[in-house]
Amino acid sequence: MTRQELFDQIKQKKSFLCIGLDTDKTKLPKHLLKLEDPVAAFNRQIIEATHDLCVAYKPNLAFYEADGVAGMQSLEKTMQFLPDNCFSIADAKRGDIGNTSSMYARSFFDHYGFDSVTVAPYMGSDSVKPFLGRAGKWVILLALTSNEGAFDFQTQKLKNGKTLYEEVLRQSAGWGSAEELMYVVGATKAEFLKEIRQLIPHHFLLVPGVGAQGGSLADVAKYGMNASCGLLVNASRSILYASSGENFAERARQEAMHIQEEMSQLLDQYLG
Amino acid sequence: MTRQELFDQIKQKKSFLCIGLDTDKTKLPKHLLKLEDPVAAFNRQIIEATHDLCVAYKPNLAFYEADGVAGMQSLEKTMQFLPDNCFSIADAKRGDIGNTSSMYARSFFDHYGFDSVTVAPYMGSDSVKPFLGRAGKWVILLALTSNEGAFDFQTQKLKNGKTLYEEVLRQSAGWGSAEELMYVVGATKAEFLKEIRQLIPHHFLLVPGVGAQGGSLADVAKYGMNASCGLLVNASRSILYASSGENFAERARQEAMHIQEEMSQLLDQYLG
Numbered sequence: 001m002t003r004q005e006l007f008d009q010i011k012q013k014k015s016f017l018c019i020g021l022d023t024d025k026t027k028l029p030k031h032l033l034k035l036e037d038p039v040a041a042f043n044r045q046i047i048e049a050t051h052d053l054c055v056a057y058k059p060n061l062a063f064y065e066a067d068g069v070a071g072m073q074s075l076e077k078t079m080q081f082l083p084d085n086c087f088s089i090a091d092a093k094r095g096d097i098g099n100t101s102s103m104y105a106r107s108f109f110d111h112y113g114f115d116s117v118t119v120a121p122y123m124g125s126d127s128v129k130p131f132l133g134r135a136g137k138w139v140i141l142l143a144l145t146s147n148e149g150a151f152d153f154q155t156q157k158l159k160n161g162k163t164l165y166e167e168v169l170r171q172s173a174g175w176g177s178a179e180e181l182m183y184v185v186g187a188t189k190a191e192f193l194k195e196i197r198q199l200i201p202h203h204f205l206l207v208p209g210v211g212a213q214g215g216s217l218a219d220v221a222k223y224g225m226n227a228s229c230g231l232l233v234n235a236s237r238s239i240l241y242a243s244s245g246e247n248f249a250e251r252a253r254q255e256a257m258h259i260q261e262e263m264s265q266l267l268d269q270y271l272g
Numbered sequence: 273m274t275r276q277e278l279f280d281q282i283k284q285k286k287s288f289l290c291i292g293l294d295t296d297k298t299k300l301p302k303h304l305l306k307l308e309d310p311v312a313a314f315n316r317q318i319i320e321a322t323h324d325l326c327v328a329y330k331p332n333l334a335f336y337e338a339d340g341v342a343g344m345q346s347l348e349k350t351m352q353f354l355p356d357n358c359f360s361i362a363d364a365k366r367g368d369i370g371n372t373s374s375m376y377a378r379s380f381f382d383h384y385g386f387d388s389v390t391v392a393p394y395m396g397s398d399s400v401k402p403f404l405g406r407a408g409k410w411v412i413l414l415a416l417t418s419n420e421g422a423f424d425f426q427t428q429k430l431k432n433g434k435t436l437y438e439e440v441l442r443q444s445a446g447w448g449s450a451e452e453l454m455y456v457v458g459a460t461k462a463e464f465l466k467e468i469r470q471l472i473p474h475h476f477l478l479v480p481g482v483g484a485q486g487g488s489l490a491d492v493a494k495y496g497m498n499a500s501c502g503l504l505v506n507a508s509r510s511i512l513y514a515s516s517g518e519n520f521a522e523r524a525r526q527e528a529m530h531i532q533e534e535m536s537q538l539l540d541q542y543l544g
Contacts, residue, residue: 062368066376066379066383072340076340093366098419100294106338111337122394123419124424125420149397152443153439156436
């Protein structure tokens with residue numbers, strides 16, 4: 001999916017919501033457990049109940065890998081349920097030497113058919129570039145993550161005066177264009193967004209941490225929105241597990257609609 | 273596998289060789305391609321031909337994930353072929369927020385039964401700790417990697433005078449003991465090992481980059497070996513693809529023996 005197509009979806013749906021499919025077998029409604037593939041069945045109903053309210057889905061690879069082959073079968077099925085007008089994100093946080101990153105790109109882009117994959121920057125440019133240069137496919141590079149551990153290294157000051165995450169933004173912005181590169185910036189660090197937008201005004205940001213992790217959507221929009229919206233805000237647990245009963249999909253829709261309504265107002269406010 | 277058990281294997285086999293199972297379907301000997309699972313068949317023969325010469329095997333997850341479900345089936349089979357006296361490394365370079373890292377730990381330690389997993393440090397302590405605290409299971413944390421891109425961020429000087437990789441070593445050495453934490457240090461950067469050993473004298477190091485990437489085994493031993501050897505030196509392509517003919521396993525054994533003989537001499541030289 002191209003940047004323009006993504007922005008068109010955002011305008012059409014009045015939403016920049018990404019739903020994280022962190023589907024945890026131990027949290028599924030009991031009535032699904034008797035099915036052959038409860039995870040795929042759950043994801044299918046979540047997607048059917050929410051796809052008009054969000055612009056992206058983000059399966060978290062760990063939750064599928066935890067069950068080995070069976071989990072990856074659930075992921076393959078889930079990818080088939082995703083409508084074409086939704087942007088798909090493999091939340092995988094990969095990154096390795098060049099020939100290995102090429103294999104990961106083959107896995108996520110070619111085998112599973114994702115539009116994008118999250119990548120960790122620690123190993124530098126040659127670990128990221130194998131994911132770039134494919135029309136309509138994206139790298140979403142970790143910059144400033146939503147967890148406490150972000151303060152261990154990401155916010156360390158370098159000798160050149162920048163923080164590590166600023167240096168990651170500065171260098172990586174030269175590796176690919178804003179048509180193929182996004183960044184992860186946690187909603188729990190919304191106050192950093194103002195300075196981040198000075199470094200990368202045009203790039204899309206994937207923003208986790210709203211909801212269960214406590215970040216504020218209004219602050220994210222205030223400091224992070226650009227002329228193409230430039231934001232995908234993720235919510236996972238608050239939507240997926242809104243109810244543990246048979247009405248889980250309906251309640252997930254209500255939660256997603258709640259967020260979408262706030263997003264619609266914020267889009268009106270900042271983009272008119 | 274505990275640290276003592278690993279060192280016992282090293283002494284017994286006179287080897288600190290780790291064989292990287294970066295098994296690439298496109299590089300397999302042609303006669304295997306007619307089998308149902310050529311990757312598993314190849315790995316099985318490689319393991320049978322080399323397990324007395326090496327102390328560890330390191331499947332590179334990307335090469336299995338590239339084929340989706342079928343690839344993960346090959347990995348499950350490969351894990352069954354590994355003898356109990358060989359240390360197993362999931363070369364996966366994972367790292368995510370706490371609940372996600374816990375799911376990755378479940379995948380690699382519980383589902384696949386690996387002894388260890390490689391982890392990227394960018395997201396900090398709470399992304400690494402969920403992998404720690406399991407007797408006989410290990411985190412192998414990226415410190416200074418073997419690729420060119422290591423110079424983009426890892427060797428950047430911080431305001432506190434340390435490089436980023438030194439800061440990673442310094443902080444993370446407090447997250448877990450040398451009984452559960454190893455580090456990746458590339459053989460292509462052997463000259464850095466002297467200073468690294470001052471920071472972490474006791475930890476095992478996983479050293480990629482000998483062979484196809486050009487690092488020197490003698491230098492690695494000279495600067496990196498400690499009283500428990502403290503080294504696992506990886507070779508992948510030079511062993512796996514020593515021959516593309518029907519004699520591939522035999523040639524792989526010759527290559528592995530070549531390295532093991534040099535390792536035996538180095539162990540005699542430094543540990544006497």
